[in-house]
Amino acid sequence: MRNESLFPMPPEITQVILGGGSPIDLDGLRIQSHDEAWNFALNYGYDMSIPSQWARVVKVYEDAIDFLEGVVLEGTDLHVPHELRTLGDPLDLLVWASERPRTLDGRWSCAVLRVMHTLFHVDHNVNLRYLPEIQRQVFDRYDQYLVCEDGRWCLRGAYDVPLVTVERKENKDRVSMLLKMLHKPENVAETIYDQIGIRLVAEDQLGVLMVIRFLLDHHVLMPTHIKPSRSRNLMIDLEALAAWTEAMPPLFQVYDLSSEERRALSHTLALKPGSQEQNPFSSKDYSAVQFTARTLIRLPGPAAPALESVQKRLESLGRSDLVDLARIPELIQEQEEFTFFFAHEVQVMEQSGFQSSRSGPASHSEYKQRQRDAARRRVLQGILQEEPC
Incomplete structure (x- = not known):
């Protein structure tokens, strides 16, 4: 029996279990031998005496190295040290990540393990196994009302709502999921809500409201299945909407508005800049109504x-x-039947905001770069010059 002092408490207790922090933000582990590393891997979920499980861990290690070199370190002068790129046994990473005082190889071991841990969560997300059928069932709800005639989109049901365009997100690729998870405190794939998504672009703010109303009237969206904490309104001023609704004349019809009246109304309804807290990775120029809806999926x-x-x-x-x-x-x-609720992201935008999302600070490429920078800072803790050693 190992005689060991139980105090002071290790950071796994104070930072993660008691403090609510993320395990990938720990600056090291407490594994002193290869036997301890083997036992850690076993309880993590991998029996390294089974060839198939050993091979899986090696593959994830190799993918983590590729991700670090090809994505995280892109644009820097840094490279994963040769010793870590040519390991014969991935369990050595656990021992090196536990070394005190902290060595450079130990810090790089932590970086590799952070990515490996994230990859394990991506690769073991059970939803991804059924994604094609999940996508079909989610998009069928929208497709039954979406019509494209002569290059013009509209929602057609009990009434019509014109659209500028429609876009589908049919799955995040593995790199995108890794980047997203590496800057999320939760750091698990089950909390990525935009693996599947749809974007509906309307003419203006009034058109955005008409799109949402159509989806609710036709039960494409169920208010009972909206995830409240995931709703973000970066477009509509709710006070202005309430005031306009209260002053609305009897028998009002949107289609009776002139072009000038509609422009003025949309301007009145537009949310003023700085009125809402945004995603820290989104540009201040990004404008949309965004929410997460859940669909009951039925699989054989x-x-x-x-x-x-x-x-x-x-x-x-x-x-x-x-x-x-x-x-x-x-x-x-x-x-x-195998049934479960699956969350997908819905974005409704107006056309000027959609156009700005194609270039400049609000563009998707700029958004991904901000994610990459955040992931780099988190993964390379103690390695980047600006990080304390």
Whole structure:
């Protein structure tokens, strides 16, 4: 039995468990030997005595090195040290990350482990296994009302709402997910709400309100399924909207407004700059109504596809009698559905704000650069010159 002092408390307790911090912000680990590293990996979720699990850890280590070199360190004079790029055993990283006093290899080991930890969460996100079918079910809700005629989009149902354009986000790639997670305190893939998203662009602020009203009237969006903490209104002045609504004449029709009256009304409804707190990675010029909606996804039970495959194979061999004997159709019907709520992001913008998002400070490329800078500072703690050693 190891005789060890229990106090003072280690940072895993004070910073993470008691303080609510993120484990990737720890400046090191407390692993003193290869045996301890092996046990750490086992309880993390990987038995390094099983070849397939060993190979998986090695692959994630290699991908972490590639991400550091190709993304995090891009534009700097820094490179991952040769010793860390040519490891024979990834468990050495855990021991080096625990060295005291802190060495440069130890700091780089921490950087690699931060990325590896994030990659494990990306790669073990169960939703990604079913993403094509999830995307189909989410977008079907919108597609049944979206119409494009002669290059012009509109929402068509009980009434029509014209659109400037429609864009879909059909999945974040692995690099985008890594960048997003590396600057999120939670640092788990389940908290990325924009793996799937849709952007609807209207003519003006009034058009934005009409789009949202259409989606609610046709139950494409359910107010019961909106995640409150994820709603951001960077466009509409709610006080101005309430005042206009109260003063609205009886039998008001939007389509009775002249072009000048509509422009004036949209200007009145526009949120004034600085009125709302924004995402720290978004430009002050970014303007949108953005929220997260959840859709109940229904997938067949895991055994159903296998049973269907067996049924088709037997039928192709002319052995339908075995299909009936094994009661395969009945077994398929008896498989319980796999159901869960999946969150997707909805953005509604007006056309001038949409155009500004294509270039300048509000552009997506600038947004990603700000994310990259934040991820670099977090991953390379103690390595960048501006970070204290």
